[in-house]
Amino acid sequence: MLPSLKTAFTLLSLIQLISSRAVTPSPQQTLKEVILLIQQLNSGAQVPCNDTRVAQVAFTDRKLPDQELLCQADMALTRVTSCKETYEPLITNLKRLHGKKKCFLRDENEIYLRHFLPALGNFTQGMYRHRGSLATQ
Ligand SMILES: *[C@@H]1O[C@H](CO)[C@@H](O)[C@H](O)[C@H]1NC(C)=O
Ligand SMILES: *[C@@H]1O[C@H](CO)[C@@H](O)[C@H](O)[C@H]1NC(C)=O
Numbered sequence: 001m002l003p004s005l006k007t008a009f010t011l012l013s014l015i016q017l018i019s020s021r022a023v024t025p026s027p028q029q030t031l032k033e034v035i036l037l038i039q040q041l042n043s044g045a046q047v048p049c050n051d052t053r054v055a056q057v058a059f060t061d062r063k064l065p066d067q068e069l070l071c072q073a074d075m076a077l078t079r080v081t082s083c084k085e086t087y088e089p090l091i092t093n094l095k096r097l098h099g100k101k102k103c104f105l106r107d108e109n110e111i112y113l114r115h116f117l118p119a120l121g122n123f124t125q126g127m128y129r130h131r132g133s134l135a136t137q
Contacts, residue, residue: 011040028135030064031131037090049083055107057116060100066127069111071103073120080113089095 025033038112054076059069074094077087111119 027097028131030093031124034090034093034097035124035128038117042117042121046118048086049080050112052080052082052113053110054080054113054116055105056100056109056111058120065099068097068103070098071100072105074098075103075105
């Protein structure tokens with residue numbers, strides 16, 4: 001009886017290991033999710049709350065770490081209160097990706113959300129390609 005109990009326990013912890021992996025997506029999976037959500041938002045005639053102005057994030061500034069830029073994008077989108085529910089899934093995934101508690105967002109420059117979202121899409125796609133090429137090396 002004892003050996004079979006041990007087997008059962010091993011099996012149980014194996015199942016737990018597999019299921020915990022399933023509920024915690026890898027950063028690359030989360031990044032892919034972010035890209036898909038942005039593509040969805042960009043696919044309409046106009047992005048939701050297109051005319052809302054948000055703080056500009058310096059996505060092309062290579063001196064800033066990716067995590068910082070993602071955190072700033074999160075902050076900028078969090079302030080779009082009129083389309084809160086629409087942007088919620090994107091914000092949740094951005095938070096998961098950057099994992100930061102706070103970041104610094106300068107808001108003296110603002111752009112329309114319809115320009116912000118494609119820029120974020122371009123940035124995250126660049127990140128995805130870059131990480132993908134690192135992984136295959
Ligand atoms: C933003 O979207 C609204 C509603 O769909 C539309 O009336 C408006 O023309 C759009 N603005 C621009 C600049 O496309
Ligand atoms: C897209 O991203 C690349 C690299 O991340 C950048 O060099 C380029 O300027 C970006 N293009 C636009 C339109 O934002």
